[in-house]
Amino acid sequence: MDINNSLYKILVVDDIRANVMLLKALLKKSNYQVLEAYNGKEALEVFEREKPDLILLDIMMPIMDGYQVMSTIRNGEQNPDIAIILITALDNKEDVVKGFNAGANDYIAKPFNNEELEARVRHQISLTAAKREIEQKTKDLIFAINNRDKLYSVIAHDLRSPLSSVKMIISLLVTELKKEGISSELFFLLDEANSTTENLFILLDNLLKWTKNQIGRLNICLQYFDIVNVVYGLKELYTLMAHNKNIQIQITEDSPSIEIISDPDLVKTIIRNFISNALKFSYSGGRVQIHISNLENHIQVKVEDFGSGIAEDKKQNLLSDKKTGYTSYGTNNEEGSGLGLSLCKEFTEKLGGEIWFESELEKGSSFYIKIPKIYPFKDAKFPKRYLIENGLEPEA
Numbered sequence: 001m002d003i004n005n006s007l008y009k010i011l012v013v014d015d016i017r018a019n020v021m022l023l024k025a026l027l028k029k030s031n032y033q034v035l036e037a038y039n040g041k042e043a044l045e046v047f048e049r050e051k052p053d054l055i056l057l058d059i060m061m062p063i064m065d066g067y068q069v070m071s072t073i074r075n076g077e078q079n080p081d082i083a084i085i086l087i088t089a090l091d092n093k094e095d096v097v098k099g100f101n102a103g104a105n106d107y108i109a110k111p112f113n114n115e116e117l118e119a120r121v122r123h124q125i126s127l128t129a130a131k132r133e134i135e136q137k138t139k140d141l142i143f144a145i146n147n148r149d150k151l152y153s154v155i156a157h158d159l160r161s162p163l164s165s166v167k168m169i170i171s172l173l174v175t176e177l178k179k180e181g182i183s184s185e186l187f188f189l190l191d192e193a194n195s196t197t198e199n200l201f202i203l204l205d206n207l208l209k210w211t212k213n214q215i216g217r218l219n220i221c222l223q224y225f226d227i228v229n230v231v232y233g234l235k236e237l238y239t240l241m242a243h244n245k246n247i248q249i250q251i252t253e254d255s256p257s258i259e260i261i262s263d264p265d266l267v268k269t270i271i272r273n274f275i276s277n278a279l280k281f282s283y284s285g286g287r288v289q290i291h292i293s294n295l296e297n298h299i300q301v302k303v304e305d306f307g308s309g310i311a312e313d314k315k316q317n318l319l320s321d322k323k324t325g326y327t328s329y330g331t332n333n334e335e336g337s338g339l340g341l342s343l344c345k346e347f348t349e350k351l352g353g354e355i356w357f358e359s360e361l362e363k364g365s366s367f368y369i370k371i372p373k374i375y376p377f378k379d380a381k382f383p384k385r386y387l388i389e390n391g392l393e394p395e396a
Contacts, residue, residue, distance in 0.1 A: 354370045
């Protein structure tokens with residue numbers, strides 16, 4: 001790595017002016033910028049004002065010795081990791097150990113060898129330059145990732161609204177038109193368009209939520225809601241898709257109504273992805289079974305299909321690592337992004353719940369989500385009704 005020495009400042013600290021002048025002359029030969037200080041107090045003032053990249057620090061000085069200067073810097077907020085080379089006439093082992101324990105990066109004794117000093121300075125400057133390059137590349141990478149995620153979020157958000165309109169129009173056409181009224185080829189194409197827009201809408205919605213989560217803009221919004229009503233509502237949403245693939249969606253529940261305090265949007269996203277995948281991997285003429293369990297402190301939703309199932313070698317990566325997530329074509333060659341289940345796992349963890357699955361090849365799969373009836377983390381804003389009922393806020 002090529003280093004431009006003229007970009008680096010070195011602070012020389014020694015109470016003997018001749019020593020400072022000698023070091024200054026040596027460093028100037030290598031084109032370093034050189035700062036001077038003649039006691040510890042002055043050294044700290046120059047350090048704060050000029051922000052040097054390396055300090056050559058004498059130990060034995062009046063007012064504040066080198067150890068005190070080093071301790072102040074190491075415990076301060078301004079560049080506490082700055083490289084410091086101790087220069088002293090003391091050369092016994094105890095002083096060397098004490099210097100390193102105090103936070104010195106290197107140590108050289110007077111009278112020093114010019115070439116040795118230049119080499120040690122060059123080494124510390126090269127480490128500083130490498131560290132800066134890594135930090136800058138990290139900042140550039142974070143900036144690029146954040147801007148990429150924001151771009152994805154904008155694209156997904158701006159596309160979702162018009163796509164939603166197209167989806168509703170096509171769904172209406174498929175529902176109202178009879179096969180006898182148009183040719184079978186046109187009806188097939190219309191049905192395909194309906195399925196494609198539905199899948200694309202799900203993908204964009206997942207992408208929007210995923211990017212918000214990645215850039216820290218996805219907030220938990222707690223509400224009282226009936227999980228049974230939510231599941232029945234999602235069934236209605238997928239009725240047309242299920243009808244077009246000749247699949248029945250059936251729901252059973254332990255209780256006709258189960259009220260919980262959680263984020264309904266995240267819960268809907270998880271169950272929606274479960275249902276979408278169940279339809280995707282079910283065969284024509286099959287069924288999808290949803291069961292809602294009312295447990296003591298939790299609710300559990302199971303979405304079961306009797307379709308193609310998941311191969312054993314794919315199971316271990318399905319929920320364990322979003323970087324190696326599993327995606328595959330459905331029984332009618334429906335495409336998937338592999339993003340949905342990763343999102344389900346992240347959202348389930350945000351809700352303090354558990355997610356798991358069971359699957360057997362060519363016999364089907366069952367996906368489960370189990371979440372607390374009352375959101376377990378106290379870092380979100382609870383509904384006013386909950387606060388009043390629990391004596392956390394007086395009634396108006």
